[in-house]
Amino acid sequence: MNSKIIDILREYPIQPIVQIAELKKGNTSRPILITTTNNTYVLRRIKDIKQAKTEFLISKALSEYKISSTIVETKNQLPYVHRIESVYNLQPYIKHDIVKREIDFEMLGKVILTFHDVIRSIEGIYEQPDRFALSDMWKELIHRNVEIQGGLYHIVEKCLAYEEDDTGYIHGDLGKWNLLFYGQDIYIIDFGEVRKGNQHFDLAAVITSTIDWQSNDSWMIHALQQFQRGYQGINWRMLKEQIDVWLIRGIVAMFIQDGVTSETKKYAKMLMNRRERLETIIMYHFLEKR
Numbered sequence: 001m002n003s004k005i006i007d008i009l010r011e012y013p014i015q016p017i018v019q020i021a022e023l024k025k026g027n028t029s030r031p032i033l034i035t036t037t038n039n040t041y042v043l044r045r046i047k048d049i050k051q052a053k054t055e056f057l058i059s060k061a062l063s064e065y066k067i068s069s070t071i072v073e074t075k076n077q078l079p080y081v082h083r084i085e086s087v088y089n090l091q092p093y094i095k096h097d098i099v100k101r102e103i104d105f106e107m108l109g110k111v112i113l114t115f116h117d118v119i120r121s122i123e124g125i126y127e128q129p130d131r132f133a134l135s136d137m138w139k140e141l142i143h144r145n146v147e148i149q150g151g152l153y154h155i156v157e158k159c160l161a162y163e164e165d166d167t168g169y170i171h172g173d174l175g176k177w178n179l180l181f182y183g184q185d186i187y188i189i190d191f192g193e194v195r196k197g198n199q200h201f202d203l204a205a206v207i208t209s210t211i212d213w214q215s216n217d218s219w220m221i222h223a224l225q226q227f228q229r230g231y232q233g234i235n236w237r238m239l240k241e242q243i244d245v246w247l248i249r250g251i252v253a254m255f256i257q258d259g260v261t262s263e264t265k266k267y268a269k270m271l272m273n274r275r276e277r278l279e280t281i282i283m284y285h286f287l288e289k290r
Contacts, residue, residue, distance in 0.1 A: 001122055005032060005043065008088055011074040011081045015039065018280075033093065040093040041072065045086055050126035052080035052089050055191045057125060059091065061118050067111050068188055069094050084157060094187050098179035103210055104184065105223045109184045109230020112174070112206055116199050119169045127195045128172065134245060137252045146260045151272075152251070159248050162241045170197040175209040200238045203231065204246040213274060220278075221285050228286075236286040240279055247275045 002020050009017060015036040023031040023042060034041040046052055055071055057077030062068035071079045072090040081088045119125070138156050141148070171178070172193030180187040211223055228234050251268045258264050 001118060002215050003032055004083075005034075006044065008081045008083060009034065009090075011076070012072055012090055013075050014041070014090075025060070026214065034090070041090050043088055043090050045088050046080070047128075048087055049080060049082065051128065051192055052087050053124065054126045054194060055079070055089060057122050058119060058191045058194065061122055062115065062188065065114050065118065067114060067186065094180050094182070094189070096182045096187070101181065103181070103188075103223075105210075106227035106230040107184065108179075108186055108206065108210065109227040111134075111188065112202065113231045113233075115171065115188055116168060116202070117129070119194070122169075125169060125194060127169075128193055130172070130195060130197075131193070132253055133248050134252065137256060141252055141256055144256075148255075148260065149265075152248075152268075155244065155272075156252070159241075159245045162245065165198050165238070166196045167199045168196070169194060170194075170199055170202045171205075172197065172202075174202040174205040176206075177209070179206075179210070198238065198242055200235065200242040201246060203234065203239055204242040207260055208243060208274065208278070210248060217277075217281060224281070224286070236282055240282045240287070243278055243282075244275060247271050 005020055014034075015038045017034060019033075019035040021033045021035075023033040030045050033044040034043055036086045041119065046055070052071075056073075059071045063070040064101055069092045072092070073079055074081060079089060081090075134156065140162070171188065171191065172195055173190065174188070178188065178190045180189060207224070207227065211220060216222075250272055252262050254267065
């Protein structure tokens with residue numbers, strides 16, 4: 001394993017390697033932590049050369065705003081290394097807080113707005129297919145002839161009826177797992193799902209994955225107000241719809257992957273309750289004020 005990695009790393013203008021270690025298990029990119037005599041990097045296996053070029057363009061543009069780290073180029077000035085059927089890229093390791101801390105939602109909104117503004121002007125992005133398109137997943141789930149509660153049918157059909165308003169490029173998987181927090185800084189990582197879409201879909205992913213669901217409604221309202229202060233120009237009706245889409249996609253994907261069991265039904269019910277809670281807050285505190 002290490003000999004293969006060392007062969008890949010020889011393509012890069014980096015200092016001698018001190019340590020090679022698996023960064024995290026269970027990730028499709030199988031990230032490897034590379035420590036050299038003067039720096040630390042992350043080596044990732046990615047989908048293909050198109051993704052490699054896209055990630056390089058995006059990370060380079062975002063690094064100017066200090067919300068991402070630039071992909072390292074090889075000695076031949078390529079943003080990737082190609083080995084047989086595998087493609088890899090290398091980028092500096094971003095220090096981040098391991099212990100959960102309070103999130104500055106205004107700063108978070110500013111970072112996501114910067115991402116959306118910057119990515120809009122990047123030329124040469126290869127758009128990725130939506131691997132979790134609700135229409136496709138729903139057909140697959142129905143085809144399996146599994147037991148599905150009637151309420152889910154109604155909400156899925158409602159989501160499928162929403163207008164597909166492409167407002168620009170989106171991250172596509174902008175949950176908390178693709179955000180790194182370090183002190184006052186917030187970084188965005190992993191651009192393997194970038195495609196054209198409704199940017200409120202990203203906002204739905206960010207909000208539902210970072211908000212403290214154990215808090216009371218007053219705290220949640222304040223967090224959303226802070227986020228709005230940072231991300232100016234939120235269409236709350238559209239955000240409410242995209243929260244539906246984000247959460248329902250998660251439920252359908254879970255049923256496909258793990259089956260419809262007592263455990264998955266319990267988790268789906270929790271997500272539905274969160275959806276209803278956010279919908280009520282948005283309706284009465286953000287939409288009715290407009």
